[in-house]
Amino acid sequence: MTMVNLSFVLFLLCGVLINVQIARSDECITGSIRKLYEELNCIPEHDETNGCITSYNCSFxxxxxxxxxxxxxxxxxxxxxxxxxxxxxxxxxxxxxxxxxxxxxxxxxxYDCAEFFQPPLKKNCMRTYSHDSCCAVGVYCKKENEEETAATCEYGGKVYTEGATFFPNEEPCKKCICKPGFSGSLESPWCEEVFCxxxxxxxxxxxxxxxxxxxxxxxxxxxxxxxxxxxxxxxxxxxxxxxxxxxxxxxxxxxxxxxxxxxxxxxxxxxxxxxxxxxxxxxxxxxxxxxxxxxxxxxxxxx
Structure with a gap:
């Protein structure tokens, strides 16, 4: 094996080890407090033996x-x-x-969103949302006996109509909005991080x-x-x-x-x-x- 190839292998191996270390940190910390520390920009401190986060340094x-x-x-x-x-x-x-x-x-x-002061919506109607707005951006009403024209998203055993919001249990700090092209990915443009x-x-x-x-x-x-x-x-x-x-x-x-x-x-x-x-x-x-x-x-x- 040449020196170049050996260096490349070592580089890949280091990358794998780093990814494993990060994955372990993500897996072994329990509870909901991690989000708080991240928002405060506290520095995680790890157990050298298993890579687990044991505490955060917020001394600043x-x-x-x-x-x-x-x-x-x-x-x-x-x-x-x-x-x-x-x-x-x-x-x-x-x-x-x-x-x-x-x-x-x-x-x-x-913000005092308009929907807070409006009467309940009619049957088969729902408010629609966008990641760019805190309040509802519109209302969608499905007409009876007509084919569904809005996109739908299936997630967690439920079907959501385009513009509807949902919060995945496995990633509680994500807010998702049904948009065309959703295939289960909890990433942008369908899902974005919630900030406390x-x-x-x-x-x-x-x-x-x-x-x-x-x-x-x-x-x-x-x-x-x-x-x-x-x-x-x-x-x-x-x-x-x-x-x-x-x-x-x-x-x-x-x-x-x-x-x-x-x-x-x-x-x-x-x-x-x-x-x-x-x-x-x-x-x-x-x-x-x-x-x-x-x-x-x-x-x-x-x-």
């Missing part, structure tokens, strides 16, 4: 001032504005950085080391944040089952922060209510998950 947030707003690496002072084109989400028209009592947060306007805009909506919660709360284990954006009580320096910690993602190895093992308290991987803190479980899985934040079966059971009992 320690240098952020409480009286400033931050978005995508930019710093904003009191009164500074962001316009529609500054955001990744299509549903934020404008925001201003507002400082109160020395603490900054974004104050944002929201954590820095816009939850900057104060991140600053206070609060725990994002997700509905179920496979969701995209947090539905709320659970914060430590300001009057208590202790978190209600109990041991977690042996199925914990990472075992404590040494003093260099990353830990989670909950308010002012430090929580080891594999330990949990008391959730905001009975059906919400909060634990340290992927530092530096605690992750809370609402158990849907528990919640449904409580609702049935109440009724």
């Amino acid at each position: 947030t320690n240098d952020q001032r409480a009286d400033k707003c931050y978005y995508q690496g930019r710093e904003f002072s009191d009164g500074d504005r962001l316009e529609h084109n500054d955001f990744r989400s299509k549903c934020i028209p404008t925001c201003s950085c507002l400082v109160r009592d020395g603490r900054a947060e974004f104050n944002c306007a929201h 805009e954590i820095e816009i909506h939850h900057a104060e919660s991140i600053r206070d080391n609060c725990a994002p709360v997700y509905f179920g284990d496979n969701s995209c954006c947090p539905i709320n944040f659970h914060c430590a009580h300001a009057s208590s320096d202790e978190t209600q910690e109990t041991e977690v089952e042996s199925t914990t993602i990472t075992q404590k190895a040494n003093d260099n093992t990353p830990t989670c922060k909950f308010g002012n308290s430090t929580v080891e991987i594999g330990r949990k803190v008391r959730g905001p209510e009975e059906c919400t479980e909060c634990s340290c899985k992927v530092p530096p934040l605690i992750e809370c998950v609402v158990n849907s079966e528990c919640q449904e059971g409580k609702l049935k009992t109440a009724n």
Whole structure:
């Protein structure tokens, strides 16, 4: 084998190893919190033996001032504005950085879509959507006894009409819109990434080391944040089952922060209510998950 061919083989082998490493990272991290870390531009840290992401380095947030707003690496002072084109989400028209009592947060306007105030649609009618707009862009009505003229998309055992939206379970951070030519691909132009805009909506919660709360284990954006009580320096910690993602190895093992308290991987803190479980899985934040079966059971009992 010539030196050129050997170099080429080594190059291909390195590429395969890198791809395997990335695939392993994608497969072995559990929970919904990964999207939050990515939006904050935290740096993933891997286990050298298996390539799994064990934690994220978000230490740069320690240098952020409480009286400033931050978005995508930019710093904003009191009164500074962001316009529609500054955001990744299509549903934020404008925001201003507002400082109160020395603490900054974004104050944002929201779109009041016309469909929110309109009467229900007639039978066989549906609103249609576009990735370029937050609100509906039109209405499609199928006429009875006439052949379907709009394109259809089949996915997950359901059939969607052109312009309809759907959210794939296997990729909860994707929003899809039925368009001609759909063959099952969850990529553009049919599907686009959903942005939670954590820095816009939850900057104060991140600053206070609060725990994002997700509905179920496979969701995209947090539905709320659970914060430590300001009057208590202790978190209600109990041991977690042996199925914990990472075992404590040494003093260099990353830990989670909950308010002012430090929580080891594999330990949990008391959730905001009975059906919400909060634990340290992927530092530096605690992750809370609402158990849907528990919640449904409580609702049935109440009724």
